[in-house]
Amino acid sequence: xxPTFLSAVxxxxxxxxxxxxxxxxxxxxxxATKLEHLVAGRDRALRDVVLQAIASGAGGEEAFLQxxxxxxxxxxxxxEVEMPGAFRALVALVLQxxxxxxxxxxxxxxxxxxPQPEGHVLPPFDEALLGPVRRRGRMWR
Amino acid sequence: MARVDPVDVVVxxxxxxxxxxxxxxxxxxxxxRIVCLERxxxxxxxxxxxxxxxxxxxxxxxxATSPNARLSADSTSPSADYAIDDSASPIRPLLWNGxxxxxxxxxxxxxxxxxxxxxxxxxxxxxxxxxxxxxDLEPYYDLNDTAMGIAGLAGDPAYPxxxxxxxxPLPIGRMGETAARGFNALGWHWWPADAAINTVDRDGxxxxxxxxxxxxxxxxxxxxxxxxVYWPVALKNGVTLRTRCVAQQVIVQGGRAIGVAYRDRSGxxxxxxxxxxxxxxxxxGTARLLLASNVGRGADGALGRHLMFHPIxxxxxxxxxxxxxxxGPVGTCIYSHEFYEHRPGRPFTRGLQLQVTxxxxxxxxxxxxxxxxxxxxxxxxxxxxxxxxPVMVVAEDLPEARNRVALSEAVAADGLPDVRVEYTxxxxxxxxxxxGLDRGEEMLREAGAHRVARVPLAPLTGWHLxxxxxxxxxxxxxxxxxxxxxxxxxxxxxxxxxxxPTAGAVNPGATIAALALKIADDLAREVVG
Numbered sequence: 056x057x058p059t060f061l062s063a064v065x066x067x068x069x070x071x072x073x074x075x076x077x078x079x080x081x082x083x084x085x086x087a088t089k090l091e092h093l094v095a096g097r098d099r100a101l102r103d104v105v106l107q108a109i110a111s112g113a114g115g116e117e118a119f120l121q122x123x124x125x126x127x128x129x130x131x132x133x134x135e136v137e138m139p140g141a142f143r144a145l146v147a148l149v150l151q152x153x154x155x156x157x158x159x160x161x162x163x164x165x166x167x168x169x170p171q172p173e174g175h176v177l178p179p180f181d182e183a184l185l186g187p188v189r190r191r192g193r194m195w196r
Numbered sequence: 197m198a199r200v201d202p203v204d205v206v207v208x209x210x211x212x213x214x215x216x217x218x219x220x221x222x223x224x225x226x227x228x229r230i231v232c233l234e235r236x237x238x239x240x241x242x243x244x245x246x247x248x249x250x251x252x253x254x255x256x257x258x259x260a261t262s263p264n265a266r267l268s269a270d271s272t273s274p275s276a277d278y279a280i281d282d283s284a285s286p287i288r289p290l291l292w293n294g295x296x297x298x299x300x301x302x303x304x305x306x307x308x309x310x311x312x313x314x315x316x317x318x319x320x321x322x323x324x325x326x327x328x329x330x331x332d333l334e335p336y337y338d339l340n341d342t343a344m345g346i347a348g349l350a351g352d353p354a355y356p357x358x359x360x361x362x363x364x365p366l367p368i369g370r371m372g373e374t375a376a377r378g379f380n381a382l383g384w385h386w387w388p389a390d391a392a393i394n395t396v397d398r399d400g401x402x403x404x405x406x407x408x409x410x411x412x413x414x415x416x417x418x419x420x421x422x423x424x425v426y427w428p429v430a431l432k433n434g435v436t437l438r439t440r441c442v443a444q445q446v447i448v449q450g451g452r453a454i455g456v457a458y459r460d461r462s463g464x465x466x467x468x469x470x471x472x473x474x475x476x477x478x479x480x481g482t483a484r485l486l487l488a489s490n491v492g493r494g495a496d497g498a499l500g501r502h503l504m505f506h507p508i509x510x511x512x513x514x515x516x517x518x519x520x521x522x523x524g525p526v527g528t529c530i531y532s533h534e535f536y537e538h539r540p541g542r543p544f545t546r547g548l549q550l551q552v553t554x555x556x557x558x559x560x561x562x563x564x565x566x567x568x569x570x571x572x573x574x575x576x577x578x579x580x581x582x583x584x585x586p587v588m589v590v591a592e593d594l595p596e597a598r599n600r601v602a603l604s605e606a607v608a609a610d611g612l613p614d615v616r617v618e619y620t621x622x623x624x625x626x627x628x629x630x631x632g633l634d635r636g637e638e639m640l641r642e643a644g645a646h647r648v649a650r651v652p653l654a655p656l657t658g659w660h661l662x663x664x665x666x667x668x669x670x671x672x673x674x675x676x677x678x679x680x681x682x683x684x685x686x687x688x689x690x691x692x693x694x695x696x697p698t699a700g701a702v703n704p705g706a707t708i709a710a711l712a713l714k715i716a717d718d719l720a721r722e723v724v725g
Contacts, residue, residue, distance in 0.1 A: 067569075067570070068569040068570065069569065069574075070570065070571050070574070071574070072571065072574045072575070072578070078574055128570055131569075131570075143568075146568050146569050147256070147563060149569075150559060150562055150563055150568065150569075151252070151253045151256070151559060153562075154252065154558050154559040154562050155249065155250055155252060155253065155559065160558065163558060163577070163578075163581055163582075164581075164582060165521070165558060165581075165582075167249070168249075169245075169246055169247055169248055169249055169251045170246045170251065170407035170408045170409055171246040171247045171405075171407050171415055171416060172247065172405075172416070173405070173407075174404075174405025174406050174407045175405070175406040175407065175408065175523035175524065176406065177367035177369045177406050177520065177523055177524050178367060178369070178370075179367055180364075180365050180366070180367050180368050180372075180388060181373070182349070184373065184376045184377070184380065185349075185376075185386075185387070185388075187380050187383070188353065188379075188380075188385055188386060188387065189351060189353075191353045191385065192353065193353055194353045194354045194385060194533065194536075194537065195310050195311055195312065195353075195354055195355055195356060195537070196310070196311060196312040196319060196537055
């Protein structure tokens, strides 16, 4: 299984988007490199089952690489239907790495730092909003 | 089996019920020797995920809310879990096994039941009344409020006036304000949540800094949990807490409990003799231990039956303007009890709570999208992240004997029989959820949502495990009396959510704590006079 093929699968799953603050592709976010390590190690089953199925469905890794931007997701979708559980496990793996990447968090308008110790700032509660409710009578029985 | 020194009271489970019970009983009857056996251990706050860059994935692994998910994750969780066969339930049980129990990963939303919840048979002709009233339990709600410190606001017309003082309410943020405008436009009730979360420094615990992921533990201690609220009191009063000790059996001889057999961290088994045995292992663990101890009255007995969750559905509104996303305590924002009380003419019995929460982390939001990959997933996440407002429809589940906790023949790794949950969503609960989804969408549209997505029944919401050792006066249909005493074994008590005869439609934490405090007082009165 070549790094180029893995990268192409990752980018079919995580194509990124365009705009003022574009989401990078999965490969650009470093997900393909991590997936390469994972499928060589503890998650060999993903390589042997899901990734092989994607390659086979396309007629081989090279054929998958030759497919255009619309063709690659079609091969992936076919495997999603054939083996939803294993496919979902692969997607869960790549999502974890992708949405932890600083470049992705920033593109989504979030921050790279974890919730603590900084926390977040929220505006104080404006009790005036409760006026109509306070004017109601007893509701409880 | 080695026999250890006898004590007056042995408590099984150091979660909310067990810890509140131990703290209160040791205050009221300081001469008693009390031992608590806990299958898990203390949680190390410095190791909680919210300080780490990979914190988001912890919610899908070691800090998942589901014990089954934690067990199957390729990681070691600090929770000492046992598998629960939930294949016969559309709702997955969620809990934490360790000192503090499920308050370690609770949202700390602590509403009280309504007075009417204690009188459903009398008022509405369904289910059963509790053996006591809201006003009998009220002093214990107040005690728990004082122990935990409750952020909130007095004056909610949905409740009788609450006597215990409140800390300033949590900020409701843009999400809360948006929802509040929607509720106001419809003339519906809403109120800021009662939260067991510090909004000012208190009792050596810091004020909340709105970090967000409370369900992965609160590393700064702003969120109250039983390990940091009740256990310091209990330990100071001389209660002995033995962690990583798994109770195997309540030993009953001649109709009386004589103690508990347990396995310690080394695997050695012991017998802890005691004059009173108290079980507080939540609605699944308590039934599991008592059934394994053959305390139930046969296959037709109430033990393990009448399991109630709070079935939950979501209406999630998408807004053009930017909202808070995962800022602020995730489960505590505002709620509406407009449809809480039973009203004839509605297509269901009893009622519901509409609870506006904050959002989950980016990864969790991405992981539950459908589709979860490809350009369409990116598009959905762009529309949703920091622009969505979830309304949780919390239904009152009525007790039904067919919904139960049962044992399997096989023995689990912890030495107890494997446990399974058999649960079917009732037609009444379904109708409540559908009605609530309609109302939730109505509010969201009124508040300006351009799209509303619905989750008709959320599977990973089985936080509230109630009713499996229910209180009542009839031994044929209940397990304990109003003091938590088992009908079949008078010196065997239960002190957790298993006791609830009915569930109401609010989070049960405050009521579990209040019940445990009351049961401790009842026992103290008996032994002290």
